[in-house]
Amino acid sequence: MMKRYLKKSLLSGCAIALIMSGVSSARGASAEKTPAAPKATGVAIAAPARIAETTYQRAGKRFDVAFWSMASGDLDGDGGRETILLERERVRIGRLAGVEFTETSRCAWKGQAQGARVDCFDIDGDGDDEILVTAVEEGMPASAVLDYRDGSCTQMLAYVRYSMRVVAVPDAAPSSAGESPPSPVTWKRVLSGQGWSGQQFFSGAVTRLEYDGKKLRRRETLSLPRYTDIYQFAYLPADAGEPSVLRLAGHERLELHERRGRKFKRVWRSVKRYGGTLNLLPAQQRSVLGEVQHQFALFGIPPAIVAQRSPTTAFVAQQDMPVQGMVGRLPFVRGGRMVGLVSDPVLGFLPQMQTVLLSAGIVDFAAVVDPEGGALQLIVLARMNPTYFSQDPQSQLLLFAWPQTGS
DSSP: OHHHHHHHHHHHHHHHHHHHHHHHHHHHHHHHHSOOOOOOOSSEEOOOOOOEEEOOEEEEEEESSOOOEEEEEOSSSSSOOEEEEEOSSEEEEEEEETTEEEEEEEEEOSSSOEEEEEEEEOSSOSSSOEEEEEEEETTEEOEEEEEEETTEEEEEEEEEOSEEEEEEEEEEOOOOTTOSSOOOEEEEEEEEEEEOOSSOSSEEEEEEEEEOSSSEEEEEEOOOOTTOOTTSEEEEOOSTTOOEEEEOOSSEEEEEEEEETTEEEEEEEEEEEEBOOSOEEEEEEEOTTOOEEEEEEEOOOOOEEETTSSSOEEEEEEEEOOSBOSSTTOBOOOEEEEEEEEEETTTEEEEEEEEOOBSSEEEEEEEEEOTTTOOEEEEEEEEESOOTTOSSOEEEEEEEEEOOTTO
């Protein structure tokens, strides 16, 4: 009896093993012939593709200091453009000519605020740009505006309670009656700002800021998807004044949002993750119970749109961030690259070209288009040894020549 039971058990076990192996083989064969279709989510997701890579040139020497942001503007009104590199306590000003960077001045601001982002904008209408430094002191925004003249800086504004950023906004000219086709969309640069609250560092709506001769005042609210921070978006060319927004909220998937009536709707999301940042500063936030929590404010790298090209090209940083840091939310960046994506009427945005993967973190970048020849160049500020607690910080300016679309 026992022998008969064991025999049946062995046969049953063999049959089950054969059946399971057959199922596994069938599944494997099916997977090889027909890839599994992605689950429908109601949002168009572009499929990954192999894209070409471009190399770089170094601009000037390597700096033995950590830079956290960069900007370019005509600070002295002579028609040339200065390059501004931001440290935590000061800015360095110089000229970038070809592959050479020549430093001309260094400027600091009052107080103990630590710089997070830098930009340039003519806030007083005198014909030259001022330096806008978004800074943090004791966990709150303490931004500054510097006026550069004759090789030195004077501080126009101090302890501005906004995070600041210059944004390119599509400015659709109103079409006259019977006009067909409608007038082309033009672009204007506006100074925007976002406030702070005890519960959240980036709090409230992003608004246009205007200088009244004494202080920066809030004006109209920029049209954005809900919960979008000031360093998470770029506007796209729009028709009839209806804006579209490319949104990158941290080290996440890139999203396209379109205005539908009074709200925005997400219509596309990338497969890969982009973004990520090394730039963070301590920020005070309060819990629901009123307890002060010492967190970090992360200053992301916004996407950049080059609308002069057809199709529209978007540039984003893509950090290699395999895991979180050892200390809570501190990011760990192993390397980074720049990715260029072109717009597609059906698939959203498709990766067209990328830079080589750098053994450095991307800190900031600028896309510069030659107004005469249309050549496009990426200026990238990179951090060597890209760790938050690095005892040997080094920075480097890199230049990438970007080929024409379709070349």
